[in-house]
Amino acid sequence: MTAFLVVLVIVLFGVALWQLGKIFELSKSNTTDSSEQIANDKDNDINGWLMLMFVVFIYVLSIVCFYKWSKVFLPDAASEHGVDIDQLWLISMVLIFVVGIITQWLLHYFAFKYRGRKDQRATFYADNDKLEFIWTIIPVIVLAALILYGLFTWTDIMNVDPDEDPMVVELYAYQFDWRARYSGDDNVLGEANVRLIEGSNTLGVDVADPNAQDDKVVSELHLPLGRKVLFKMRSQDVLHSAYMPHFRAQMNCVPGMVTQFAFTPTITTEEMRLNDEMVAKVKDINSIRREKSKALEAKGDEALEPYEFDYLLLCNKICGNNHYNMQMKIIVETEAEFNAWLAEQGSVAETLNK
Amino acid sequence: MSAHAHDTAADQHDDHGHHHKETFVTKYIFSQDHKMISKQYLITGLFMGIIGIAMSLIFRMQLAWPDKQFPIYEALLGKWGADGIMDPSVYLALVTIHGTIMVFFVLTAGLSGTFSNLLIPLQIGARDMASGFLNMISYWMFFLSSVIMVLSLFVEAGPASAGWTIYPPLSALPQAIPGSGAGMTLWLVSMAIFIASSLLGSLNYIVTVINLRTKGMSMTRLPLTIWAFFVTAIIGVVSFPVLLSAALMLIMDRGFGTSFFLSDIYIAGEVLHHQGGSPVLYEHLFWFLGHPEVYIVLLPALGITSEVIATNARKPIFGYRAMVVSILAIAFLSTIVWGHHMFISGMNPFLGSVFTFTTLLIAIPSAVKAFNYITTLWKGNLQLNPAMLFSIGLVSTFITGGLTGIILGDSALDINVHDTYFVVAHFHLVMGISALYGFFAGVYHWFPKMFEGKMMNKNLGYVHFWVTAIGAYGVFFPMHFIGMAGLPRRYYTNTAFPYFDDLADVNIIITLFAFFTAAGQLVFLYNFIHSMFYGKKGPKNPWDSNTLEWTAEVKHIHGNWDGPIPEVHRWAYDYSKLNKDESDYVVAGQDYTPQTLPLQDNEEEMHH
Numbered sequence: 001m002t003a004f005l006v007v008l009v010i011v012l013f014g015v016a017l018w019q020l021g022k023i024f025e026l027s028k029s030n031t032t033d034s035s036e037q038i039a040n041d042k043d044n045d046i047n048g049w050l051m052l053m054f055v056v057f058i059y060v061l062s063i064v065c066f067y068k069w070s071k072v073f074l075p076d077a078a079s080e081h082g083v084d085i086d087q088l089w090l091i092s093m094v095l096i097f098v099v100g101i102i103t104q105w106l107l108h109y110f111a112f113k114y115r116g117r118k119d120q121r122a123t124f125y126a127d128n129d130k131l132e133f134i135w136t137i138i139p140v141i142v143l144a145a146l147i148l149y150g151l152f153t154w155t156d157i158m159n160v161d162p163d164e165d166p167m168v169v170e171l172y173a174y175q176f177d178w179r180a181r182y183s184g185d186d187n188v189l190g191e192a193n194v195r196l197i198e199g200s201n202t203l204g205v206d207v208a209d210p211n212a213q214d215d216k217v218v219s220e221l222h223l224p225l226g227r228k229v230l231f232k233m234r235s236q237d238v239l240h241s242a243y244m245p246h247f248r249a250q251m252n253c254v255p256g257m258v259t260q261f262a263f264t265p266t267i268t269t270e271e272m273r274l275n276d277e278m279v280a281k282v283k284d285i286n287s288i289r290r291e292k293s294k295a296l297e298a299k300g301d302e303a304l305e306p307y308e309f310d311y312l313l314l315c316n317k318i319c320g321n322n323h324y325n326m327q328m329k330i331i332v333e334t335e336a337e338f339n340a341w342l343a344e345q346g347s348v349a350e351t352l353n354k
Numbered sequence: 355m356s357a358h359a360h361d362t363a364a365d366q367h368d369d370h371g372h373h374h375k376e377t378f379v380t381k382y383i384f385s386q387d388h389k390m391i392s393k394q395y396l397i398t399g400l401f402m403g404i405i406g407i408a409m410s411l412i413f414r415m416q417l418a419w420p421d422k423q424f425p426i427y428e429a430l431l432g433k434w435g436a437d438g439i440m441d442p443s444v445y446l447a448l449v450t451i452h453g454t455i456m457v458f459f460v461l462t463a464g465l466s467g468t469f470s471n472l473l474i475p476l477q478i479g480a481r482d483m484a485s486g487f488l489n490m491i492s493y494w495m496f497f498l499s500s501v502i503m504v505l506s507l508f509v510e511a512g513p514a515s516a517g518w519t520i521y522p523p524l525s526a527l528p529q530a531i532p533g534s535g536a537g538m539t540l541w542l543v544s545m546a547i548f549i550a551s552s553l554l555g556s557l558n559y560i561v562t563v564i565n566l567r568t569k570g571m572s573m574t575r576l577p578l579t580i581w582a583f584f585v586t587a588i589i590g591v592v593s594f595p596v597l598l599s600a601a602l603m604l605i606m607d608r609g610f611g612t613s614f615f616l617s618d619i620y621i622a623g624e625v626l627h628h629q630g631g632s633p634v635l636y637e638h639l640f641w642f643l644g645h646p647e648v649y650i651v652l653l654p655a656l657g658i659t660s661e662v663i664a665t666n667a668r669k670p671i672f673g674y675r676a677m678v679v680s681i682l683a684i685a686f687l688s689t690i691v692w693g694h695h696m697f698i699s700g701m702n703p704f705l706g707s708v709f710t711f712t713t714l715l716i717a718i719p720s721a722v723k724a725f726n727y728i729t730t731l732w733k734g735n736l737q738l739n740p741a742m743l744f745s746i747g748l749v750s751t752f753i754t755g756g757l758t759g760i761i762l763g764d765s766a767l768d769i770n771v772h773d774t775y776f777v778v779a780h781f782h783l784v785m786g787i788s789a790l791y792g793f794f795a796g797v798y799h800w801f802p803k804m805f806e807g808k809m810m811n812k813n814l815g816y817v818h819f820w821v822t823a824i825g826a827y828g829v830f831f832p833m834h835f836i837g838m839a840g841l842p843r844r845y846y847t848n849t850a851f852p853y854f855d856d857l858a859d860v861n862i863i864i865t866l867f868a869f870f871t872a873a874g875q876l877v878f879l880y881n882f883i884h885s886m887f888y889g890k891k892g893p894k895n896p897w898d899s900n901t902l903e904w905t906a907e908v909k910h911i912h913g914n915w916d917g918p919i920p921e922v923h924r925w926a927y928d929y930s931k932l933n934k935d936e937s938d939y940v941v942a943g944q945d946y947t948p949q950t951l952p953l954q955d956n957e958e959e960m961h962h
Contacts, residue, residue: 034893037809039739043816047738050820051746058750058827065832072839072856074770082770089767096757103724103753110731111746114667115738122668122930122945123733126960131729132676132722139721143714146764150714151707153766158703175530175621194620204620237621238524239633241698241773245840248770252699254633255523256617259700285855307852316773316842318517319524320531321442324845 041117048115055108059101071284074245075277078267078311078332081157082248088153092146160262166230169221171313172203173233173240173253176322178313179203180221184214184347194236194255201352204236213349216342221313221330223265224338230262243316244330246272252317265332272332273309282309384494386486389910391493392471393804396797399464400882402500406455411872413448416440418858418865420847434512442846446515447533449844451507453518454541456786458548459503461651463496465793466590469654470559470583472800476903477577479568479920481913484561488554495551499544506540514541517844519644522615522636526607529622539608542601549598556587556594563587568902570922574678575949577901577926578664578671581678582657585685586650592689593646600639607631637699641692648785649688653681655792656723656752659745661926662795663727665899666742667734668945670927673726680719680726687716697765698772706765713763717756724753735930735945739897740815741799747823748791754827755784758834773844776837779830787826794818794878800903801885802896807908808889809896814881818874825871832860898946901926905950923952925960933957 039047077086114122160166170181170189181203183189190212196204205212223229233242235253242261243250251261272278285307293303311330315323333341385391412431415424427435434444471489475482483489506513515533516525520541528535563584567576576584603614607628615636616628664671671677693701693709727749736742758780761767771777801810836857841848848854848861895904902922906914928947931940933956940947940957953959 034891035896036890037812037892038896039737039742039812043812044736044738047743047816048736051738054820054823057824058831061827061831065835069832069835069860072835072860074838074840085766085770088764089761092761092764092767096760100754100757103728104750106728107731107746107749107753110728110734111736111738114731114734114736116668116735120735122735124670124929124931125672125729125733126670126927127673127675132673132726135725136718136722139718143717143760146760147711147714150710150764150766154703154707154710154764157766157769158706194618195625197620197625237619238527238530239521243773243840243842245770250698250769250772254700255619256630256632257634257700281856285852288855288858289852304852307855309853312851312853314840314842317521318446318844321446321846323446324442324847325850327851 039116044116048112051108051115052112055104058104071277071280073277075272075275075281076267077246077248078265078272079247079249080264080266081153082246082263082266084153084156085248088149091149095142095146157263160228160230160260164228166228166262167224168230168232170203171221171231171233171242171253172236173242173315173319173326174236175238175320176315176326178219178221178242178315178326178328180218180328181205182216182218182342182345183211184216186211186214189232190215190348192234197236203234205348205352207348207352213347215348216345217348217351218345219328221328222338222341223330223332224335225265225268225332227335228262228264231260233259233261238319239317240315240319240326241317243314244311245314246311250316268332268334269309269311269330270333272311278309282307384490386482386490387910387912388471388475388483388486388489389804389914391489392468394493395463395467395471395496396804398497398500399460399468400879402455402459402504403464404879405504406452406460407872407875409448409452409455411868412440413445413452414865414868416445416846417848418862420849440846443512443515443532445846446517446531446844447513447537450515450518450520450533451503451513454514454545455503457518457647457651458545459500461786461789461793462552462647463548465789465796466583466586466650466654467493467496467555468793469579469658469796469800470555470587472804473579473903474559474562474583475566476803476906476914477580477901477926478563478566478571479902479922480562480566481915481919483558484566485558488558492551492554492558495547495554499548499551502540502544502547506537506544509536509540511535511537513537519640520604521640522604522607522633523619523621526604526616527619527621527626534608539605542605542608546598546601546605549594549601552590552594556590559583559587560591568919568922571949574675575922575925578660578674578677578681579654579657581681582653582660585681586653586657589646589653589685589688590650593643593650596639597643600636600643603639604636634696634699634701637696638692638701641695642689644695645692646685646688648781649684651785651789652752652792653684655748655789655795656681658792658796658799659727659748661901662741662745662799663730663749664927664929665799665897666737666739666745667730668737668898668929669730669734670929670931671726672729672732673722674925674927676722677726680723683719684716687712687719691716691763694763694765694768697768703765710763710765714760717760717763720752720756724749724756737897739798740810740812740819741795741897743816743819743823744791744795744798747819748788748795750823751783751791751826752788754831755780755782755788759784770840771837773842774837775833775841775843778843779833779837782833783826783830787830791822794822797882799897801882801889802892802908803903803906805886805889806910807891807894808885809892810885810889811881814877818878818881821874821877822871825867825874828867829864829871832864836860898944900928900946900948902949905948920950922949924949928960931957931960 168183172179188211190209191206192204194204233253235255240253249263251259289304313328315326423438425438427440434441511532514537524530606612613628613631615633616631619626691713694713697706930945
């Protein structure tokens with residue numbers, strides 16, 4: 001692949017140089033006509049044709065990109081609301097592609113078709129109220145539909161219904177890692193503030209708060225399948241953003257306030273690993289890693305371990321030098337597995353109030 | 355209007371005549387002549403543009419080949435590129451300063467500063483700006499802010515590196531990132547001066563357009579360039595002061611212990627005393643400018659495009675009134691959509707709904723503009739000069755980039771692509787590339803006006819356009835795909851963990867296209883500098899244009915017109931207008947009807 005690209009670059013560079021040389025020759029014509037640098041019929045003709053080729057180039061580029069890289073897209077949404085987002089995404093995408101394909105064609109085709117000629121007369125056409133009304137009202141209707149659809153989806157996602165009894169989990173961000181705090185049996189998080197950070201109490205939990213006693217602080221996020229989780233987010237130092245792309249979830253973590261986001265996981269980690277798209281993606285990544293390992297082994301270093309898919313919580317708001325590597329593993333599992341795992345974790349009462 | 359404008363025009367004319375003796379300093383350095391100030395803006399903007407684009411190439415190399423060593427890093431970045439390995443902090447600094455320079459110094463000052471200064475007096479028929487002195491001050495403050503911004507690159511701990519949006523607390527605390535020390539202080543000082551410069555400039559543009567139009571130049575006869583510059587200046591006056599307030603508060607939080615934006619912070623092993631502030635407040639203030647800023651960048655480009663497309667299509671711009679209304683609608687809406695940058699900032703979700711609504715509304719005037727451009731091409735007689743190609747290119751990228759805006763403006767969809775490369779691709783196409791195309795269109799079109807009749811080489815212009823057009827799509831179209839893969843922006847490397855390993859080849863392609871595009875800009879630079887000195891002189895009105903600037907003297911004189919200021923009798927777009935019996939154009943054998951030509955007996959009045 002790299003070799004191919006290098007060749008491509010060299011070829012393109014060569015073509016560019018050759019073209020430049022040609023242009024220089026052309027530009028050294030010895031006429032003294034003052035309109036020399038104004039487009040003549042020949043220029044209009046060449047550039048008109050190039051316009052037509054350019055719109056084809058845009059189409060080909062789109063097709064090639066989709067053919068080669070649609071495999072890198074995120075897999076099916078692993079959360080309940082994610083399905084709605086994907087649906088809205090698809091509708092919007094189809095819409096903008098249809099509009100894009102048509103308008104780009106008209107633009108470039110007109111640029112080609114009406115390229116200037118000496119004997120050609122342009123049509124004096126300054127206004128048409130009917131036409132303008134049509135292309136004002138059509139976007140109005142289409143956008144009104146999109147806005148309504150989008151707003152219903154947004155409201156559904158952001159308004160958390162307390163009747164659903166979501167499990168409350170705190171996501172705690174700091175330079176450059178994440179912690180999660182489960183609220184325990186009472187499903188209420190104990191009070192916390194960075195001013196209370198001391199020793200092993202790295203989240204600043206108020207150890208005197210009765211609600212805090214059964215809270216559990218962990219460094220790996222486990223979520224039960226099919227249970228709504230309400231994340232309460234805090235940050236210790238600067239802005240971070242809790243980005244969970246596979247769940248179509250994101251919310252900033254803001255120092256001085258608590259933000260929230262809720263979703264219901266619908267696909268376990270195990271199931272996602274068996275998802276066709278994911279299998280193909282992981283296979284792809286592993287073949288890249290094998291290539292890299294060969295180079296490493298040749299230098300006498302250790303080979304890379306094979307990659308296995310895991311959900312990720314990424315930081316998606318610039319937060320400092322190690323922003324690029326601030327992530328936490330998320331594991332979605334069945335209720336029973338989750339309960340078993342949670343039971344093993346030590347509570348605040350056990351770890352801090354000894 | 356007219357009575358008043360007529361008086362001023364006459365006054366100006368009376369003033370004219372007694373020239374001051376010009377020295378080198380008053381002519382080339384502390385000039386108060388709008389044409390010279392415009393060139394100063396242009397050259398400074400180009401210089402900053404070279405820095406900004408060079409930075410993007412360096413960090414694109416890092417993104418494409420994160421595990422390779424490039425000695426050029428050490429040569430250019432010094433201690434931050436030791437052994438050819440780029441330091442993460444300098445990566446962040448590069449993206450930060452690239453953004454700052456391109457948005458403010460190139461596309462705000464370089465584009466609007468250059469063409470507002472050049473075209474406002476020339477196209478409305480004025481001797482100069484309302485205040486030549488303020489205009490000069492405005493440029494020199496811009497120059498000073500540029501110098502400070504460039505100097506900040508050489509600070510011990512590195513320049514500002516909290517992203518061009520400099521969200522606190524990251525930008526407020528040197529403990530959080532080294533660039534938030536002296537580098538950030540210089541950034542803030544530079545921007546404060548820049549804002550002052552921009553305000554002086556904008557006020558001058560507004561006053562000039564309102565007061566100094568020549569006789570007959572009613573608002574509805576203004577070329578769309580002037581409408582765009584005028585409205586841009588108004589948005590600037592409305593929104594830049596808000597950024598100044600944000601910058602001042604940030605300076606106080608950093609230096610004087612206030613807590614406007616900071617609260618409950620534990621960093622580097624200690625709790626800070628700050629309490630009660632909110633970074634979300636900063637985000638509101640920043641984007642109250644930040645979003646109108648997009649249109650401050652884009653509207654002048656659209657104005658230039660309107661003028662260039664109409665002239666080169668040899669047709670009136672389609673729907674002049676709709677274009678003016680769209681400009682006004684975009685300007686108004688642009689000030690009430692800022693929250694779409696903050697859907698997931700933690701602000702109330704209801705606000706998100708409101709901002710989704712206003713944001714998608716802005717698509718309507720934008721769509722009208724795009725359709726009107728396309729219709730202007732229809733049945734034209736297109737003179738495909740380089741400026742025309744760039745204008746058509748602008749419409750193309752404006753459509754492509756604008757359409758993805760429908761996705762990002764929808765709060766529900768924004769959740770998952772916010773701050774990913776999808777956003778980067780979107781805004782580069784719709785404001786970066788589009789505005790640059792407008793800038794290039796303007797340079798090619800008005801080069802003869804700036805450099806006393808000299809013209810740029812068209813063949814080099816064609817090479818420049820086609821390389822740029824292919825390269826720009828090559829860079830930013832694939833970028834949507836890595837965004838849809840969930841890749842966050844501002845990551846120093848995407849290979850720290852394996853999940854994004856399969857995006858490496860897309861990143862390489864993007865970088866190769868970036869280098870290809872940048873090479874095309876060298877052609878432009880050569881053409882620009884060469885033509886400045888050795889360009890062939892063209893005719894007085896090379897593009898057969900209707901507007902007033904082409905009636906002004908080719909040689910630059912103070913006051914623009916040697917005789918009286920011309921009077922205007924019609925709008926700027928009577929291209930290919932036929933006489934009553936449709937046997938020939940209004941002026942026989944000439945497919946344009948200059949604004950200075952009175953209504954002829956043989957033509958129909960169009961109420962313009």
